[in-house]
Amino acid sequence: MNERDTTERISMTLPKSTLSQLDSMVDRRGFSNRSQAITEIINKELVEYNQRLDETVMAGTITLFYNNARSGLPGKLAKIQRAHINEVISSLHVQLEDNHTMEVILVQGPAANLREIADELITCKGVKTGNLNLTTVVLPPIHSK
Numbered sequence: 001m002n003e004r005d006t007t008e009r010i011s012m013t014l015p016k017s018t019l020s021q022l023d024s025m026v027d028r029r030g031f032s033n034r035s036q037a038i039t040e041i042i043n044k045e046l047v048e049y050n051q052r053l054d055e056t057v058m059a060g061t062i063t064l065f066y067n068n069a070r071s072g073l074p075g076k077l078a079k080i081q082r083a084h085i086n087e088v089i090s091s092l093h094v095q096l097e098d099n100h101t102m103e104v105i106l107v108q109g110p111a112a113n114l115r116e117i118a119d120e121l122i123t124c125k126g127v128k129t130g131n132l133n134l135t136t137v138v139l140p141p142i143h144s145k
Contacts, residue, residue: 012038047135059108060134062118069099070126077121081105084117089139100128108139 014022022034031037047058068074081088087109094102105121107114115132122130 056111056136057109057138058111058114058134058136059106059138060114060132062105062107062114062121062130062132064101064103064105064121064127064130065096066101066103066124066127067099068095068101073124073126074101076124077103077127080117080120080124084113087113087117 022037025031026034026037029037031040064077066073066077081091084107087107089106089108091103091105094104096102107117111134114134118130118132121127
């Protein structure tokens with residue numbers, strides 16, 4: 001939510017069992033109140049919805065876990081990132097045990113492009129697992145014209 005947004009009061013009708021589960025989650029997760037929890041849930045759903053809209057510009061991360069001993073894999077991942085230099089902002093490598101690496105790649109661009117980049121990286125042989133996490137809040141322009 002933008003700081004300049006005003007808030008609106010709404011009313012909801014929920015089954016008692018759903019409300020009970022919501023109250024339990026609010027308490028366990030440490031939300032201040034139901035409104036804060038419901039706002040977070042709605043924001044997650046809006047991000048997921050916007051990811052399906054091809055031209056929505058989003059920012060996020062692609063997280064990869066891979067075996068860096070796999071011949072040529074680190075170079076292949078770097079080549080893919082260079083091919084998408086307009087969307088790839090930066091990356092962080094963390095060396096893990098047993099020749100494994102966790103790489104977090106910061107990306108921004110149209111949601112469809114980011115999904116394609118993530119799929120291209122995640123499907124490389126030697127990548128154990130990967131995940132794309134996006135938000136509709138974007139980075140400010142790096143350079144002004």
